[in-house]
Each structure stands twice: as C-alpha cells, then as structure tokens.
Amino acid sequence: MPFLKFSEWICYHEAMKQPIFTIEAARAAKNKVMELISGVGQVNGVGITRVGDSYAVKINLSEQPAGGVELPPEMDGVPIVVEVVGKISKRPLPGK
C-alpha cells in the first residue's frame, strides 16, 4: 500500500465503503498498531481519528520513512490513516 495524504485516505476509504468501526474497536486496533510499529523511528504519535462514519487509527510521522519500511493499511479491518506532521515543538515565541 503506497503512502497517501490524509485527504486521499479519506477519499480512499469512503470509496471502498468500509464498514463502520466503533471507538472500542479502534482503541483495540490502536494498541496492536503501537506494538507493531514500536521500532519505526519516524512515528510521532498514534491516536484515533474518524474516516467517514467509522473510527480509525491515525499514525503521525515526523518524516516519510526510508524505503523498505511498510505500515499496515488496516488492523483487524480498522482503517489506518498515515500523515507526515513534521517536527512538533512547544509553542511560545521562539528565543530566550
């Protein structure tokens, strides 16, 4: 499965008419995803989002992983959304 932008993922899953997953199903899938991708250095947050009417797992990446690293498109049927969010910083005015 190639990387897709967040908006493309939404279109993709809507087009595929995915079944609707509950928040409990998404939480269970999230826990499994976190175990599965614990070694991927670019991962910067795993949470829960929505794709249409269904809950889904969201994986944030600081940057696109190098070739060879594969992220699953779904976990137990629950869709997985992947987004590159860059570096996250505290938000005061910069400088000291």
Place this chain on the structure above:
Amino acid sequence: MDIDSARELKAQLIRKHLQPLLASKAKMSALGIPARAVAELDDVPRTMALGIARKNKSDFRLAVRIQSRALEQSPQFEAIRKSAKGEADVQYIGRIVKRAPWNQSRKRPLLIGVSIGHFRITAGTLGCFVKMRDGSARILSNNHVLADENSGKKGDAVIQPGRFDGGKKTKDTIGALDKFVKLNPHGANFVDAALSTIKKGVQFDAKTLHGLGQLKGVGPDFLDAGDEVAKVGRTTDVTHGRVTAFELDNVVVAYDIGNLRFDNQIEIEGAGTGPFSRGGDSGSLIVDADFRAVALLFAGGEQGGTNGQGLTFANPIHAVFEVLGVDLLS
C-alpha cells in the same frame, strides 16, 4: 495654493532640506538631539514629516509635522516655513510608535488570551482563570510559559505582557509562579501546565473570550474527531479549528530541555486557510462550539492538516484540572 503647487513645494523642500538632514549625523547632533546609548539610537532619526493639508474646499497648504522639539529652532525648519510663505500648517506630533495588537499590550483587567510569561521567557498566552479548593483564584497556562520548563521557582514574577512584548518585572508583574506539573524528560507526560497567583489589586475578567463571546463552563470529557473548536491566543488571536485525532500517544515534542513524550493528547487543524496556532499561542484555552473549555494548547508543527498549515496539540482540560486540583473560574 492649489494642490499641484503644494505637491511641488513639498517635493522641493524634501529634496533641499530633509534629505541632507537625514544623511548627515553631524547635522543631527548640531540640532541638539540629546545623547543616548548607542543601543537606544534609532536607525532613522526623528525629524520632520512633510505632507499636504487642506486649508479650505479648494485651497491647500504644506503640512509640517515635527517629531523632535529640537528641530523647532533649527535653520532647516525656518527655511521650510519661509519657503511656504505663511502657507504651512505646523504641528508638533512627537514620537510615533506602532500600536501593538490588543492582546500583546498591557491589559487590565487581565483577559483570557493576552500575552503573559515567567519573567525569563519570551511570551505565551494566558489560558484562563481557575480556582483552588480554598476558592482563591489562579491563572492557568503552560509550564513552559509560567515556569520556564521546570526552572522557575515558586514566587518568581509572572509578567503581563510577556517580556518579548515589552513587559518588565518592575511595572508589569501581575502575580507569581505558584504550582506547576513538572515536565518529565524520562517518561510519559500528560499535561504541560502551571498556575500563577494574581497579585492583590490586579483586576481580571474570567469570562470574556475577546472576539468570540463568553466562556460557558467546562465541556465534556470526550472530544471527538470532527468536533469544532476555537481559541484566543497571543499571536494568532481568534482562530477556529477542528479536532483531527484524540487519545494520541507517543507524541514527541521539542523543548529547550530536550524532546519530551506526551500521551493522551488532542490534535487540531485550522479551519479555512490558516493554522490553528503559531509560536506565542502556547497556554491558550481551547473551547468547543458552545464556548466550553475543552483543552490547553501547548505544541504544534508546520506540516500536516487538510490545509497544509500544520497541526496543533493540546492537553485535555479535565486532565489539567485534575492534576492541578483546580476548577474553572467563570
């Protein structure tokens, strides 16, 4: 004189008298501009501004606006007045300063969304007002805004506006650092939060969300993806956004003390074409569509989001209140 004559005279006088004056530091000092430290010197000295003023419906005259008293006795001013042959409207206007936005200047009563900070940091945002179990009021913002990332001591001055916005310990202290949740560089963090006392006599308005409406209490514990939110912050003022994810774990955030990990966070994107937050908005209270408190803004990035303007990260407000042992004051 007619408008064309006024324009011609103005251009001529600028060429003949003002441009040489600005180009020569020796001439400026000869005018008696008082000595100041090098750091205080303006790159462009204050002299005179020339324009055109209306005398009556069809008649115009030269407008001379003097920005330094020393120039009133100068040969340049005398020459300009002579050239205008009595057709000059002369006014002393003094120093003109840029006007800071409402939330980056000194605000009394204190308001949600204004610039604030520990005296050593640049500036962040005053989130909201809370009450301790004994009923006394406190200001809520981030640890990195009020406690300088764990390095602040209880009793340290908190100033409004923040230092970057011209706040000074001597005249702008509005309270003191009281309590903060220590940021943990070695394990999961859940909130970036701190409290400041409010100095006796400093008035505050705990309800107004400037530009939005009135704060209406605390929202539900659960914030869903797709929920609409808004905030008032020091840098981007009022912005609207949408929750894009929740229960986010393993979010790594860059601080001066190193990268810190946060669990159970809320992710928000800006509505429309702008970001939901920028640097200086740290500490902003985030409210839902009914203006109920739902989260405390603390971090963000420049990438991601439907509009490509980056994502903002926030602590659930219930977690913040619980760990600090406070309730919303509104």
